[in-house]
Amino acid sequence: MDDSHFDVIILGTGLTESITAAALSKVGYKVAHIDTNPYYGSEDASLSLDELIAWADKHALNPISSDQIKYTSVSHSGTQLPFARQYSISLMPALIYSMGPLISSLVSSGVARYGGYRLLQRISIFREAGRLASVPGSKEDVFKDKEISLIDKRRLMRFLMFAAGEFEDKPELSGREDMPFHEFLQAAFSLNNEAQAIITYTLAYCITPSDSSKPALERVRRFLRSAGRYGPSSFLVGHYGGAGEIAQGFCRTAAVSGAVYILGRTIISLSPPSSADEVAPPEPPKSTAAFTVTLDDFPEPLTCDLVISSRKHLPESLSVQASYIPPHNVPHPNISVARCVAIIDRALTFSTSTQPSFVDGEESASPRPDDESPDAAMIVFPPSSVEGGSNSASATAILMGEGTMSTPAGKWILYLSLPLVGGQFTSDQSAESTLRPYLSAALSFGIDAEANPLQPLFTLFYYERHSSITPTSSPNASPESASDKNVLVTPPSDPLASEFFDAAATNAEATYRAASSFLKQRRPETASDEVAETDSFWPPVEQDAEDEDEWE
Amino acid sequence: MAPAADKKPEPPINCKLLLIGNSSVGKSSLLLRFSDEQWLPEDESSATIGVDFRVHKMDIKGKKVKLSIWDTAGQERFRTITSSYYRGAQGIILVYDVSSRESFDALPRWYSELETYVSSSVVKILVGNKVDKEFSRQVPTSEGEAFAKRMNSLFIEASAKTAVGVREAFTEVVDQILDTPELWASSSAAGGSGTAAGGAGAAARRGSSGGSMPGGGIDLSRDDGDEAGGGYASVPFYVPVEEREVAREVLLERQTLGLGAAPSSRGLDPSRTMMTQRAA
Ligand SMILES: Nc1nc2c(ncn2[C@@H]2O[C@H](COP(=O)(O)OP(=O)(O)OP(=O)(O)O)[C@@H](O)[C@H]2O)c(=O)[nH]1
Numbered sequence: 148m149d150d151s152h153f154d155v156i157i158l159g160t161g162l163t164e165s166i167t168a169a170a171l172s173k174v175g176y177k178v179a180h181i182d183t184n185p186y187y188g189s190e191d192a193s194l195s196l197d198e199l200i201a202w203a204d205k206h207a208l209n210p211i212s213s214d215q216i217k218y219t220s221v222s223h224s225g226t227q228l229p230f231a232r233q234y235s236i237s238l239m240p241a242l243i244y245s246m247g248p249l250i251s252s253l254v255s256s257g258v259a260r261y262g263g264y265r266l267l268q269r270i271s272i273f274r275e276a277g278r279l280a281s282v283p284g285s286k287e288d289v290f291k292d293k294e295i296s297l298i299d300k301r302r303l304m305r306f307l308m309f310a311a312g313e314f315e316d317k318p319e320l321s322g323r324e325d326m327p328f329h330e331f332l333q334a335a336f337s338l339n340n341e342a343q344a345i346i347t348y349t350l351a352y353c354i355t356p357s358d359s360s361k362p363a364l365e366r367v368r369r370f371l372r373s374a375g376r377y378g379p380s381s382f383l384v385g386h387y388g389g390a391g392e393i394a395q396g397f398c399r400t401a402a403v404s405g406a407v408y409i410l411g412r413t414i415i416s417l418s419p420p421s422s423a424d425e426v427a428p429p430e431p432p433k434s435t436a437a438f439t440v441t442l443d444d445f446p447e448p449l450t451c452d453l454v455i456s457s458r459k460h461l462p463e464s465l466s467v468q469a470s471y472i473p474p475h476n477v478p479h480p481n482i483s484v485a486r487c488v489a490i491i492d493r494a495l496t497f498s499t500s501t502q503p504s505f506v507d508g509e510e511s512a513s514p515r516p517d518d519e520s521p522d523a524a525m526i527v528f529p530p531s532s533v534e535g536g537s538n539s540a541s542a543t544a545i546l547m548g549e550g551t552m553s554t555p556a557g558k559w560i561l562y563l564s565l566p567l568v569g570g571q572f573t574s575d576q577s578a579e580s581t582l583r584p585y586l587s588a589a590l591s592f593g594i595d596a597e598a599n600p601l602q603p604l605f606t607l608f609y610y611e612r613h614s615s616i617t618p619t620s621s622p623n624a625s626p627e628s629a630s631d632k633n634v635l636v637t638p639p640s641d642p643l644a645s646e647f648f649d650a651a652a653t654n655a656e657a658t659y660r661a662a663s664s665f666l667k668q669r670r671p672e673t674a675s676d677e678v679a680e681t682d683s684f685w686p687p688v689e690q691d692a693e694d695e696d697e698w699e
Numbered sequence: 700m701a702p703a704a705d706k707k708p709e710p711p712i713n714c715k716l717l718l719i720g721n722s723s724v725g726k727s728s729l730l731l732r733f734s735d736e737q738w739l740p741e742d743e744s745s746a747t748i749g750v751d752f753r754v755h756k757m758d759i760k761g762k763k764v765k766l767s768i769w770d771t772a773g774q775e776r777f778r779t780i781t782s783s784y785y786r787g788a789q790g791i792i793l794v795y796d797v798s799s800r801e802s803f804d805a806l807p808r809w810y811s812e813l814e815t816y817v818s819s820s821v822v823k824i825l826v827g828n829k830v831d832k833e834f835s836r837q838v839p840t841s842e843g844e845a846f847a848k849r850m851n852s853l854f855i856e857a858s859a860k861t862a863v864g865v866r867e868a869f870t871e872v873v874d875q876i877l878d879t880p881e882l883w884a885s886s887s888a889a890g891g892s893g894t895a896a897g898g899a900g901a902a903a904r905r906g907s908s909g910g911s912m913p914g915g916g917i918d919l920s921r922d923d924g925d926e927a928g929g930g931y932a933s934v935p936f937y938v939p940v941e942e943r944e945v946a947r948e949v950l951l952e953r954q955t956l957g958l959g960a961a962p963s964s965r966g967l968d969p970s971r972t973m974m975t976q977r978a979a
């Protein structure tokens with residue numbers, strides 16, 4: 148058999164592409180997975196501090212490009228820090244819902260065992276400078292909250308019960324599916340502003356108060372149902388920087404199933420079937436000519452029947468014939484964000500004015516003293532809460548400490564991100580000036596910050612701009628074309644912390660299905676036994692020798 | 700020989716090793732020799748595609764040790780070993796070919812990767828393979844030995860072909876791993892090394908530094924219950940009555956996954972999961 152021929156060549160090792168590679172390899176397709184970067188993860192990578200600085204310098208030098216994703220207004224503080232290699236800094240800081248497509252894929256694929264995870268310890272909502280409120284994500288929390296009046300507690304409880312259930316056909320929702328969510332909360336549940344803000348931004352993860360009600364409710368339900376699976380929090384964080392490490396886990400699984408990995412090589416040429424026809428000797432009539440991929444500093448060209456590419460990796464020459472898999476269940480594809488990465492050497496304190504008024508039986512079983520200065524936590528800033536910040540969008544600050552295995556001892560990474568909506572921030576405003584107010588607000592929670600202001604050791608600011616234009620070949624593409632197309636482009640991911648992971652898993656499943664339907668019809672004899680039998684995304688995890696649970 | 704302790708058999712200690720080094724230095728051949736006592740003639744062996752791993756059980760110092768050995772072969776030509784291979788490993792076997800100066804000169808690069816990804820307590824052994832090719836040796840023993848010493852590694856010369864030094868190489872690594880308590884303390888935080896069941900691994904349950912949540916690190920494939928101290932296995936309050944069925948299904952799924960239940964504790968039925976998830 149030809150060693151350089153593959154069923155699929157996948158370009159880009161972002162999470163979506165990596166999950167796709169694992170799924171295709173596992174059912175027996177021969178996969179080559181290529182990334183032009185010298186590291187795994189593409190735009191979702193986790194980088195050491197020196198890699199991150201190199202990344203930033205590269206994009207600061209070269210801000211204009213025709214890429215689907217652009218990083219602009221990149222600036223960082225100059226200094227390198229000691230133990231730079233012990234940082235694992237995520238380009239895509241995100242949280243994993245304990246129930247959802249990503250967790251399903253992690254468990255079903257066996258990739259879960261390659262990585263470490265921990266619970267997000269705290270979610271707080273920013274009320275004003277120096278004041279946070281913790282988010283009541285459970286009945287206990289609602290009961291314990293001293294600040295909520297009894298009547299509001301009842302309303303809140305009623306809402307939580309409603310949102311956790313099958314609300315689709317309930318009278319509260321009918322006719323209000325598209326109503327701005329905060330209006331819905333007022334109209335259907337008489338919730339006050341405070342409760343509206345908490346629900347809108349920390350349970351539903353809306354960007355603006357006018358996000359539609361039905362999808363917002365679906366997100367609240369996901370949040371509520373995720374609580375309790377692995378612990379009180381709905382969210383997990385991945386060790387070593389999350390997304391990049393998890394992408395590598397899927398790549399590792401793909402490699403175990405025989406996928407070949409090539410990183411850090413430039414693609415010199417990727418010739419589409421038409422031109423290959425002229426150059427390459429004619430193939431047997433049954434299969435038309437394959438793609439030929441030539442890589443820099445690589446012995447021989449690779450060939451394949453199908454190319455799957457991330458938007459960023461897609462060679463210009465293929466963009467016309469490509470089939471762009473539409474995003475499905477991705478709340479904010481293509482939304483642009485302002486980001487900041489700050490490294491600090493003092494913990495943030497999350498103590499709030501809200502202290503438990505009593506401790507009930509179940510909770511007292513797990514005292515959490517370190518919760519006051521956690522290793523994995525998030526602050527949500529609703530619109531207009533920060534002076535000089537956005538009037539229309541909510542921002543998040545995610546804190547990761549040593550317990551997430553992504554920093555050296557005594558250091559924390561603070562990730563800020565603000566979706567760029569509402570047109571408030573013009574392109575001549577720098578990412579730094581857009582996010583400074585949020586950084587100051589977050590740093591005001593540094594332990595002892597009043598007496599001794601907290602200064603970051605390192606900062607990086609940038610805009611991550613996603614093109615909303617899909618260079619689709621033509622809107623009225625023929626219906627059968629989807630399974631004919633031999634260039635598939637993965638759907639855009641969702642850059643928001645709460646959505647990224649599940650969107651990537653959902654996108655990967657859609658890509659996998661498109662790819663396998665193409666491959667099945669093209670080469671019915673290949674791997675068809677296995678492929679035909681399983682309709683699920685992942686074949687059952689075989690009791691392989693790798694499984695360490697059994698001794699006998 | 701240690702007198703047999705007449706207690707119930709202790710669970711095996713899980714131990715993860717990683718083989719690295721340039722292509723065709725003989726990593727796969729060493730592994731095959733060690734685990735299967737076999738040797739493939741030169742013309743029958745081929746560069747490993749993807750990744751290979753073997754599980755090998757051995758008794759050492761009266762303890763049952765279950766080794767999982769990852770052979771990262773082939774990949775490294777393109778520098779594509781994922782950091783997640785390194786994360787779980789307690790021992791690293793770095794291989795060069797004594798008849799290839801080039802493979803020896805590449806070692807600093809391998810060590811610098813190790814520096815990035817593994818803690819300094821991880822046990823390293825440098826193996827100079829193919830000593831049967833004495834006539835074409837390019838790296839003197841003393842040079843390999845001195846380098847290993849500088850890099851804080853054990854050292855041995857071996858031949859996968861004649862079996863010289865092969866068993867010793869693996870045994871020495873495992874020996875030292877068992878003597879290095881830090882490796883067991885950090886391995887659960889590193890995740891995925893499955894030390895929970897191991898004797899020495901019991902200490903590992905302490906979790907990572909400063910872990911304040913129950914369990915600190917969470918092993919997803921083991922799901923909840925044990926990790927969360929059992930406190931969260933109940934149906935959450937906010938699930939209304941009509942939703943109990945779905946919740947129960949989720950619970951059932953957890954029990955199937957739960958530790959000590961079926962031997963196939965990892966054998967989650969994916970179709971079922973997808974259904975459950977979709978309902979959610
Ligand atoms: N003479 C001799 N040849 C060996 C020895 N070990 C391996 N070889 C030969 O060296 C070649 C490469 O061996 P492999 O075990 O495939 O090398 P590898 O390090 O796994 O290579 P990759 O999988 O490409 O990384 C094969 O032809 C082996 O037969 C040895 O001890 N002595």
Ligand SMILES: [Mg+2]
Binds near residue numbers: 726745746747770
């Ligand atoms: Mg090999």
